[in-house]
Amino acid sequence: MTASSSRALPRGPHGLSREEVAHSQRTRLLTAMTEAVAEKGYANTVVADVVSRSGVSRATFYKMFADKEACFLAAFDMNAELVARVMETGLTELHHDSDIEPIDRLDRVLELYLTALASAPALARVFLVEVYAAGPAAIARRRATQDRFVDIVAATYAGRPGMLGTRESQRFAAEFVVGAVSSMVTNIVGAGDTDALPALRVKLMKLARQFLET
16 A cells, blocks of 8 residues: 555656656655565665665655655655545545444444555554654654544544543543554564454454443
């Protein structure tokens, strides 16, 4: 589920504007960074790995990014946006049906999240595991992303003021769910078993129902 393949543009005239070429180059670099870090780990990945995978020149890399860390942070942001957009789109569609219970909305959002990660093992590893090896700025990005996911989960109870009491209670419940999901999913991804992620949903939803419906 990375944004694009790492194939270079064909040589010679290709009919693309300068902006389109730059966008393609940037996307290929971010995709290559994701793949390289997932395979080698953040500490062992160097700019040469990213350049060779992307088909983009080293000079162009440094025109776009100050260093490896800057490219990694941009790659993390790209992948986080992809996952969040999938979840938010699914939640928006569910909100059109007022008969769906909040717990079932949560079930659907969780399904989208786990399926997205399972379909893109490289993204999952970078997003959940290698980010912690990339330093304080990357960890801060991860925390911000987790807060966004808390907002998404809390939104499954939007419009139901009686559910879980106050908004503060709803958000605390969402933090509990996201924390539990993050811990279990990170362990599975760290072990290299992303195929097991979709099946985890049943166990997580059982836990969520016990916590949210009591």
